[in-house]
Amino acid sequence: MSDLKNDRFLRALMRQPVDTTPVWMMRQAGRYLPEYRATRARAGSFLDLCKNPDLACEVTLQPLDRYPLDAAILFSDILTVPDAMGLGLYFAEGEGPKFERPLRSEADIRRLAAPDPEQALGYVSAAVRVIRKALDGRVPLIGFAGSPWTLATYMVEGGASKEYAHVKGMLYDRPDLLHQVLAVTADAVTAYLNSQVSAGAQALMIFDTWGGILSPQCYREFSLQYMARIVDGLTREAQGRRVPVVLFTKGGGQWLEAMAETGCDALGLDWTTSLADARRRVGRQVALQGNLDPCVLYASPERIRAEVARVLGEFGAGPGHVFNLGHGIHQHVDPSHAGAMIEAVHDLSPAYHG
Amino acid sequence: MSDLKNDRFLRALMRQPVDTTPVWMMRQAGRYLPEYRATRARAGSFLDLCKNPDLACEVTLQPLDRYPLDAAILFSDILTVPDAMGLGLYFAEGEGPKFERPLRSEADIRRLAAPDPEQALGYVSAAVRVIRKALDGRVPLIGFAGSPWTLATYMVEGGASKEYAHVKGMLYDRPDLLHQVLAVTADAVTAYLNSQVSAGAQALMIFDTWGGILSPQCYREFSLQYMARIVDGLTREAQGRRVPVVLFTKGGGQWLEAMAETGCDALGLDWTTSLADARRRVGRQVALQGNLDPCVLYASPERIRAEVARVLGEFGAGPGHVFNLGHGIHQHVDPSHAGAMIEAVHDLSPAYHG
Numbered sequence: 202m203s204d205l206k207n208d209r210f211l212r213a214l215m216r217q218p219v220d221t222t223p224v225w226m227m228r229q230a231g232r233y234l235p236e237y238r239a240t241r242a243r244a245g246s247f248l249d250l251c252k253n254p255d256l257a258c259e260v261t262l263q264p265l266d267r268y269p270l271d272a273a274i275l276f277s278d279i280l281t282v283p284d285a286m287g288l289g290l291y292f293a294e295g296e297g298p299k300f301e302r303p304l305r306s307e308a309d310i311r312r313l314a315a316p317d318p319e320q321a322l323g324y325v326s327a328a329v330r331v332i333r334k335a336l337d338g339r340v341p342l343i344g345f346a347g348s349p350w351t352l353a354t355y356m357v358e359g360g361a362s363k364e365y366a367h368v369k370g371m372l373y374d375r376p377d378l379l380h381q382v383l384a385v386t387a388d389a390v391t392a393y394l395n396s397q398v399s400a401g402a403q404a405l406m407i408f409d410t411w412g413g414i415l416s417p418q419c420y421r422e423f424s425l426q427y428m429a430r431i432v433d434g435l436t437r438e439a440q441g442r443r444v445p446v447v448l449f450t451k452g453g454g455q456w457l458e459a460m461a462e463t464g465c466d467a468l469g470l471d472w473t474t475s476l477a478d479a480r481r482r483v484g485r486q487v488a489l490q491g492n493l494d495p496c497v498l499y500a501s502p503e504r505i506r507a508e509v510a511r512v513l514g515e516f517g518a519g520p521g522h523v524f525n526l527g528h529g530i531h532q533h534v535d536p537s538h539a540g541a542m543i544e545a546v547h548d549l550s551p552a553y554h555g
Numbered sequence: 556m557s558d559l560k561n562d563r564f565l566r567a568l569m570r571q572p573v574d575t576t577p578v579w580m581m582r583q584a585g586r587y588l589p590e591y592r593a594t595r596a597r598a599g600s601f602l603d604l605c606k607n608p609d610l611a612c613e614v615t616l617q618p619l620d621r622y623p624l625d626a627a628i629l630f631s632d633i634l635t636v637p638d639a640m641g642l643g644l645y646f647a648e649g650e651g652p653k654f655e656r657p658l659r660s661e662a663d664i665r666r667l668a669a670p671d672p673e674q675a676l677g678y679v680s681a682a683v684r685v686i687r688k689a690l691d692g693r694v695p696l697i698g699f700a701g702s703p704w705t706l707a708t709y710m711v712e713g714g715a716s717k718e719y720a721h722v723k724g725m726l727y728d729r730p731d732l733l734h735q736v737l738a739v740t741a742d743a744v745t746a747y748l749n750s751q752v753s754a755g756a757q758a759l760m761i762f763d764t765w766g767g768i769l770s771p772q773c774y775r776e777f778s779l780q781y782m783a784r785i786v787d788g789l790t791r792e793a794q795g796r797r798v799p800v801v802l803f804t805k806g807g808g809q810w811l812e813a814m815a816e817t818g819c820d821a822l823g824l825d826w827t828t829s830l831a832d833a834r835r836r837v838g839r840q841v842a843l844q845g846n847l848d849p850c851v852l853y854a855s856p857e858r859i860r861a862e863v864a865r866v867l868g869e870f871g872a873g874p875g876h877v878f879n880l881g882h883g884i885h886q887h888v889d890p891s892h893a894g895a896m897i898e899a900v901h902d903l904s905p906a907y908h909g
Contacts, residue, residue, distance in 0.1 A: 364885050369850035373858050416826045416848055454809050455828060472770040474809060494770055496723030504727050511772075531718050 207340045210272040214445035214467045214488045216521040222550035223271035228529030229264040230276045236263045247292050254328040261332050268543045279347030283356045285321035303359030315389035318396035329400035344402030348409035349386040350424035387427040391434040398436045406447040413452015429463040461486040472527035476515040490523040498534040502541035509545035518553045561694045564626040568799035568821045568842045570875040576904035577625035582883030583618040584630045590617045601646050608682040615686050622897045633701030637710045639675035657713030669743035672750035683754035698756030702763035703740040704778035741781040745788040752790045760801040767806015783817040815840040826881035830869040844877040852888040856895035863899035872907045
């Protein structure tokens, strides 16, 4: 494997000095890019694209060819893990992800087992290897997975949900069953992330998209506890370098202190918490990644630049900040606006370093 | 008007001693009740039901006939205000609310004007009068409106939204235009709430359903500022009694201190903030209303009782708590489960008073 030519992202996650604040975008390989839509059309279905290492590599690299990003992120989907657990993932056109066999009965749950990632998710390890080779050390590659709680919402509901009636009914009525789902899923995610590191992932991120719909005590018991268990079980060094781990709970701004206690290296933040506030609360323990409102990219390049300046100013001087959106980039954003954001980060951030 | 036989709700909102914690449920007159569905079917459309004072009264009273609730809330919809502003509200079956004429151009916005509530929303004042008469002093009647920001999201998007592209695009690109929408809407809401008080509403609640999607500084500038302006302009006494005002920003748990500074009497809380935490932060300034996760009502009556006990214990001893769900009751909840919650509040809360 080649040496890393740009390690700003890894250094910032470890709160080490950098010359410029590194920047990447959640969902940077996605539908807002015409070249992504073209590859996606060639691939067949979204899942076909995820399962084809060469095409997954192609879309992973597309945003890097367009913008001077400081990190690449594996193109995949958080729901590949429950798919590998036998739930039968499919995407109904215009309806989002669905499972053919959601977990509804105690028998379903007792049968659940963590898959061997090399067997059931070998296409992901293969994609990581192909992408690392293609990157040739340009920037680090991020591996990722969904949090057990977030995965469980889909596994129990059978797809996306508005009211979370089934999974929250289980949480309140049969917490023992939900804990069983979460424990098996945490094992599956741990093995899966470690297989990504073995294949070459240089940093990891855990997406807890739905942790924010829980009450404070349920968040700790049903989401954070299992993320902490995963962090404990991860390979934290590979090829002589630390593999930093980022935790991101959307809507988790009230619980940063507890998140920082898990032993992760960094927290991802959505835009509802000020970086100044977050840094004051947990900046001595962890780096912070975020947190521009993705809707800022609907505004003009001048306004985007002003908002980037505001976010950089909120974090302030010194290391420990990775610039990102507070959630995935929206599909109807003009790609040149994403470019304006990235350019502004690289132009304006050196003043905060060195 | 008759004397009030049960004033626990009003007393708790003013942090005065009560014998039992008062309880009501957001959306208590709603689709989970078969008697509501029957009236709704007779009325024709949802809007026909809102606009018919006798039927609005009928559904307002239905939950009170079923449960020993401590407050009634006017049956209406937050979008009647923009409808009265000429946007043409309609409900497409299974699709939620829509506007025929959303605000998209500068010309649309310049034309916007606050309507005279007695003319354009006379059916609401009429409903308040009919309901007060029918209540005959059993419990107080709550009037309500949407926050200007929440109304603006629908007015600009033309309906419910997932990404808020138009309204947030306007926020970031043309804040002057959005401020114009919000200022006119704040005037409209102030006059509308005052007309409800004139007609007999005994407490008021402002629903800021979408304030939680904003960044901290945007929340202050585009949502809280206009709620504070409304609070300043409200009639705060009627028939020799204070008319308390409750502010509720869903997802606003990070901003309680700023909300308490508006001069409101109470804050509504969703379930993502612990009442103990909220009381410590703002309990000397305001009462607190909430905050059971509505999904708890999917669990068994025994579990519901345990969760009610937990919420009461989090607030602790002394006045200033109105028990409620953290958001509207879900339509698929078994009505007997709502009954179990209300019974548990009345059974378990006296230990915290007197």
